Amino acid sequence: MSTDGNPSAGFAAAGFDAAGFDAAGFDVVVVGAGVIGAAVALELQRGGRNVLVVDKGDAVGGGSTSASSSIIRFTYSTLDGIIASWEAMHQWAQWAAHLGYAQGPICRFHRVGKLHIPAPDQDLAPMLANFETVGVPYELLDAPALAARFPALELGSFHPPRWPTDPAFFDPAHGRISAMFQPDGGFVDDPQLAAVNLMDAARHFGATVRLRCRVTGVLRGSGRVLGVTLDGGQAVHAPVVVNAAGPWSSQLNAMAGVLDDMRITTRALRQTIASSAAPSTFGVGSGGTVLADMDLGTYSRPQPGGSYLVGGVEAECDPLEWADDPDAAAPTPDPAMFEALILRAARRLPDLAIPHRPAGLASHYDVTEDWLPIYDRSSLDGFYLAIGTSGNQFKNAPLVGQMMNTLVSACEAGHDHDNDPVRVACTHTGLTLDLGQFSRRREFAHTGNNVWG
Ligand SMILES: Cc1cc2nc3c(=O)[nH]c(=O)nc-3n(C[C@H](O)[C@H](O)[C@H](O)COP(=O)(O)OP(=O)(O)OC[C@H]3O[C@@H](n4cnc5c(N)ncnc54)[C@H](O)[C@@H]3O)c2cc1C
Incomplete structure (x- = not known):
């Protein structure tokens, strides 16, 4: 994500052309x-x-x-x-x-923590054992603990991830989520x-x-x-x-x-990132954390300045858009993917604003098997x-x-x-x-x- 007033943009004009280059x-x-x-x-x-x-x-x-x-x-x-x-x-x-x-x-690491909401069938035990070996702190939080720590979150389970066109998309939650919190997670701004x-x-x-x-x-x-x-x-x-x-x-x-x-081998895979405004109770410094929501098939985080970004985790229902030539694709978000991401994120964060039209960006991962x-x-x-x-x-x-x-x-x-x-x-x-x-x-x-x- 290129952020507001990105100071790095000036580097482009700094005269690093090949002309006269030994x-x-x-x-x-x-x-x-x-x-x-x-x-x-x-x-x-x-x-x-x-x-x-x-x-x-x-x-x-x-x-x-x-x-x-x-x-x-x-994780x-x-x-x-x-x-x-x-x-x-x-x-x-x-x-x-x-x-x-x-x-x-220089860029800044915001240690806002990271909350991992597993899919109902994900067994965290092997990963937790590795965290113990390496010494990475984590806490397991049940729904009451989550409600106390992150009141902005809706704690129902909506699994499996779906497209908004699926008649079951807006079905009520079934069951409640639990999650793993890592205080040392965060993001670089x-x-x-x-x-x-x-x-x-x-x-x-x-x-x-x-x-x-x-x-x-x-x-x-x-x-x-x-x-x-x-x-x-x-x-x-x-x-x-x-x-x-x-x-x-x-x-x-x-x-x-x-x-x-x-x-x-490697292959380019197109990605859409949806962008909105962060809920006031889930911004940077106001209770927000990085979310990896396997229950809904999204990840998301607040950004300093008040925006909120949402990406996908290649949920089973999401089509994979492989690209032979990354330069041929538009850098703008795919409208259908934008809608799926933002509406899924809003199920977890009911105060998330839904923009009237697609906002965000598109780029590519370089993906191995x-x-x-x-x-x-x-x-x-x-x-x-x-x-x-x-x-x-x-x-x-x-x-x-x-x-x-x-x-x-x-x-x-x-x-x-x-x-x-x-x-x-x-x-x-x-x-x-x-x-x-x-x-x-x-x-x-x-x-x-x-x-x-
Ligand atoms: C939407 C998105 C979200 C992501 N989110 C996260 C995240 O939250 N956390 C995380 O850890 N990682 C994340 N990643 C992954 C991470 O950002 C990438 O792994 C990383 O930025 C890749 O850096 P790179 O230098 O390999 O590639 P790039 O930044 O793409 O750099 C490659 C460069 O090579 C140049 N190049 C290519 N071919 C040629 C050529 N023939 N001649 C000259 N130059 C050439 C290109 O112009 C380009 O500038 C995300 C990636 C994307 C796309």
Whole structure:
């Protein structure tokens, strides 16, 4: 979500064009200036490599990052997913320190908590066991406890999620919900500014950024990447290239010819985010929290300034709109999806205003088969993947930079990551992350959407 008066928009005009650009002397080309590419650039540059970031767009963070709901939460179905999100939360909480350089506005992590309302058939026990292992605090709240803590919420169960055209949509509630609250959840108030902060820091440490530069080819020879070509024909030679192209990642993988050994692939999926005004009793600082409502098939949160955003969780009744070319789709919300989202959210929050016409935005997730990301090398030496973020990796971006720096350093030093996965030490939590979990060649044990645990 791009927020009101977004200070990051000014970055677009800052003269990062390809004109007059000397393409020699780079150790790394990062393709994509979203929050992932910016985080990767920062850590690789800080790690001692000379980094060039190229993006076809005209602003840092102007791709799918700008549409992100930027929710910070820990509800993942895998232990490593929980470890990563818990570690990264600490980085958002100390954002200026994490950046190591900050001038001008920086984004803010609002720790408003997060309430997870499970579907009636969701067994939370395995996830709670992982929370105990990692040390992530949570509270289980029954309906009376919820009524006391969140009086703005209607506590009936409406499961399963439906479309407003379904005659049963407005049926009365059956049963009452219970939920799990996590006090350390919340959101970052400006996702595009987060990318700009990371990129400003990367530039401070010496990285170069070129906007309005589309990568049109990947140079390769003798099983190794040699660089990229840009529209206009310019070649940039570098021994390492990182695919951080977000929903366009599959196009870049096809250019690089690395799809051959990928058991996990990526595909763009269109998303609508509905926007309204936050109820006065559920705003930021007035009782509002992040809601993941599996009972109704929505997630939602308030935004500083008084708006309220609602997204979907790929409920069974919701059609999936896959996109071969994300650039071909309008950035405006799908009217039918808008209506479904806002009306479902209003069943939980009866004071939510229903706008007269669709308000919000549309963008794309970069989705894998198991909805977990790929942070890995590829079959082409020197070509790395930070992709498949599946609508749930904004929160991990600062850590992803560190993961990719550790991975690139190990692989470029000859480490056989495919057979002996690299591990990353998490400095805030003292935990260790097994990067083998994010392999392009992993067996995926899960079915369906793992985004929400
Ligand atoms: C609607 C929505 C809501 C979300 N909500 C959350 C949330 O609440 N919490 C959470 O943790 N995550 C969330 N996510 C996911 C998170 O926002 C994304 O995982 C993250 O922003 C992806 O960042 P990225 O840098 O990989 O991609 P992008 O920001 O899309 O950046 C990729 C960049 O690559 C550039 N590019 C592509 N191809 C080329 C090329 N050939 N040449 C040059 N440049 C190229 C593009 O122009 C683009 O700028 C959400 C995502 C969406 C879309």
